[in-house]
Amino acid sequence: MSALTSAGLPGPVMVASGCGGTGRELEPYAGPEGLVGLDLVTRSITLDARAGGPGPRVVEVPGGLVNAVGLPNPGLEHFLATELPWLVRAGARVLVSIAGSTMGEYADLARRLSRAPGVAGLEVNVGAPDEVGAGLFEVREPFHSASVIAAVRREFPSDRPVLAKLRPDVSRIVEGARSCHEAGATAVVIGNAVPAAFPDGRAGGLSGPAVAPIALRCVAEVHRALPDLPTVGCGGVHDLRSANAYLDAGASAVQVGTALLHDPTTVARLRAALAPAAGTGPGRRPVPDPRPEENR
Amino acid sequence: MADEREPGRGSVHPSVHVDGEVVATKRVGGYRHLTLTAPGVPERFRAGNFVAVSVEGHVARRALWVHRVRASSAFGPTLDVVVEARGSGTAWLAAQPVGARIAITGPLGRPFALPKDAVSCLLVGEGYAAAPLFPLAERLRERGCAVSLVVSAPDEARLLSALEARRSARSVTVLTADGSVGQRGTVADHADDLVRRSDADVVYAAGPHAVLRSAAAAAERAGAWSQVAVEVPTPCGTGLCHGCPLPVVGEDGVERVVRACAEGPVVRGDRVRWDDL
Numbered sequence: 001m002s003a004l005t006s007a008g009l010p011g012p013v014m015v016a017s018g019c020g021g022t023g024r025e026l027e028p029y030a031g032p033e034g035l036v037g038l039d040l041v042t043r044s045i046t047l048d049a050r051a052g053g054p055g056p057r058v059v060e061v062p063g064g065l066v067n068a069v070g071l072p073n074p075g076l077e078h079f080l081a082t083e084l085p086w087l088v089r090a091g092a093r094v095l096v097s098i099a100g101s102t103m104g105e106y107a108d109l110a111r112r113l114s115r116a117p118g119v120a121g122l123e124v125n126v127g128a129p130d131e132v133g134a135g136l137f138e139v140r141e142p143f144h145s146a147s148v149i150a151a152v153r154r155e156f157p158s159d160r161p162v163l164a165k166l167r168p169d170v171s172r173i174v175e176g177a178r179s180c181h182e183a184g185a186t187a188v189v190i191g192n193a194v195p196a197a198f199p200d201g202r203a204g205g206l207s208g209p210a211v212a213p214i215a216l217r218c219v220a221e222v223h224r225a226l227p228d229l230p231t232v233g234c235g236g237v238h239d240l241r242s243a244n245a246y247l248d249a250g251a252s253a254v255q256v257g258t259a260l261l262h263d264p265t266t267v268a269r270l271r272a273a274l275a276p277a278a279g280t281g282p283g284r285r286p287v288p289d290p291r292p293e294e295n296r
Numbered sequence: 297m298a299d300e301r302e303p304g305r306g307s308v309h310p311s312v313h314v315d316g317e318v319v320a321t322k323r324v325g326g327y328r329h330l331t332l333t334a335p336g337v338p339e340r341f342r343a344g345n346f347v348a349v350s351v352e353g354h355v356a357r358r359a360l361w362v363h364r365v366r367a368s369s370a371f372g373p374t375l376d377v378v379v380e381a382r383g384s385g386t387a388w389l390a391a392q393p394v395g396a397r398i399a400i401t402g403p404l405g406r407p408f409a410l411p412k413d414a415v416s417c418l419l420v421g422e423g424y425a426a427a428p429l430f431p432l433a434e435r436l437r438e439r440g441c442a443v444s445l446v447v448s449a450p451d452e453a454r455l456l457s458a459l460e461a462r463r464s465a466r467s468v469t470v471l472t473a474d475g476s477v478g479q480r481g482t483v484a485d486h487a488d489d490l491v492r493r494s495d496a497d498v499v500y501a502a503g504p505h506a507v508l509r510s511a512a513a514a515a516e517r518a519g520a521w522s523q524v525a526v527e528v529p530t531p532c533g534t535g536l537c538h539g540c541p542l543p544v545v546g547e548d549g550v551e552r553v554v555r556a557c558a559e560g561p562v563v564r565g566d567r568v569r570w571d572d573l
């Protein structure tokens with residue numbers, strides 16, 4: 001049993017924030033079980049509705065995508081009234097990603113979500129690639145993210161996980177993960193999109209296969225330094241091999257993001273391949289990928 | 297109308313992600329027409345839907361309008377798409393030979409809404425993006441609608457042939473900007489005249505934004521409804537990435553940004569905030 005499992009998260013495959021639509025769009029591709037039992041991190045929810053940024057929001061670069069989507073979401077109120085109940089009815093294990101412009105907003109979101117039925121846990125979006133542009137609380141130093149995590153943790157029941165989604169910055173990641181751990185994070189998700197620029201110079205975040213080696217290095221270093229802190233690998237996971245690279249480096253689970261935009265059935269395939277029945281523990285047994293690499 | 301928060305969509309004909317195969321390929325003018333098998337996609341297709349295909353070496357997908365669906369052929373059900381080679385991805389796609397396997401997701405997006413009664417319909421399309429009007433014309437004819445079809449293009453090479461559509465359409469008008477075939481001019485030049493002559497109750501448009509906008513405006517001036525198939529870059533095509541913003545005004549008068557792939561691509565022409573697009 002992995003550390004995440006004991007924290008109430010079976011994993012080992014999760015849907016990364018911002019790449020599962022509202023959940024509804026993923027359902028046709030989620031396999032025979034649909035969303036039942038699927039660990040789904042929602043797109044980031046903010047207190048107020050956000051329309052998102054102007055186009056182009058996503059452009060393709062070799063090995064990945066650069067995005068500046070701007071966190072479009074209907075706001076907490078509407079999310080609680082419509083999207084969350086739908087996801088819960090569909091059987092998903094819902095981890096709500098939250099983003100705020102102040103620490104108080106993060107705390108508000110955590111408090112109100114703690115009372116909402118069906119919220120399995122929270123993922124705190126800290127260290128987004130362009131938080132200033134997106135109007136989010138700016139995380140420059142590890143204590144910034146730690147104070148956000150502490151504020152969230154105070155408002156959210158301790159028996160449910162709070163994940164900190166961090167920027168995969170190799171030079172700071174161990175420090176950042178340690179601060180978040182000490183502030184009460186159940187696990188750290190490594191990582192967010194890598195700060196990057198669109199071809200025209202606009203700020204954005206890079207995701208996809210190109211960032212996998214960076215996030216993998218971060219996961220390995222965090223696991224080495226903080227073996228008791230569960231980590232979730234996120235970045236370029238698209239098949240069994242890329243998932244196993246994170247799991248072998250010490251990650252307790254992986255999140256699938258950009259790959260879903262390329263092949264929406266990716267999560268279903270990985271779930272099947274990494275199901276506990278397929279190995280002794282979650283995800284640790286190498287199993288042949290049913291569809292190796294063919295679409296990449 | 298396009299409201300991302302509207303519940304209940306997408307559950308009637310769930311899309312599928314399948315391995316398709318190129319069964320025919322043909323160069324027509326400046327475009328490449330591919331006939332594809334994609335188990336489950338033609339069966340679920342409604343006019344205005346599109347498909348997203350995977351392109352070797354690329355993460356983002358390429359969205360393609362469906363030009364024609366055959367319920368049966370020597371290869372089973374097939375669909376035709378029109379590819380304009382504009383970048384490395386579409387060039388790769390256009391070069392795929394018969395027998396090539398391509399991952400296809402579809403059918404995607406909201407299709408054209410069809411009138412319940414046998415009304416007069418004007419269909420206006422430009423370039424490869426006029427493709428979805430051809431299956432639409434067939435559906436409308438089946439309903440007894442009088443269909444007037446306008447196919448336009450900058451030049452002859454980028455004109456989709458209206459030859460086969462003559463069976464579905466009461467009248468066919470060809471427009472080219474350079475006058476190389478048909479009447480000279482753009483949709484904007486002729487929109488009001490076309491709406492008046494067709495006595496249209498509904499105007500359907502597919503093509504570049506300028507074409508959609510002028511068709512929607514002409515419809516509004518004539519008191520007709522309009523539906524436009526808006527093409528914006530769709531990184532995933534499935535609604536997952538929120539990467540294809542389409543600015544609209546909701547029925548409640550509130551300005552929103554919806555996803556072109558999921559709440560569109562077909563929306564009411566009078567609901568699009570063209571200046572923000």
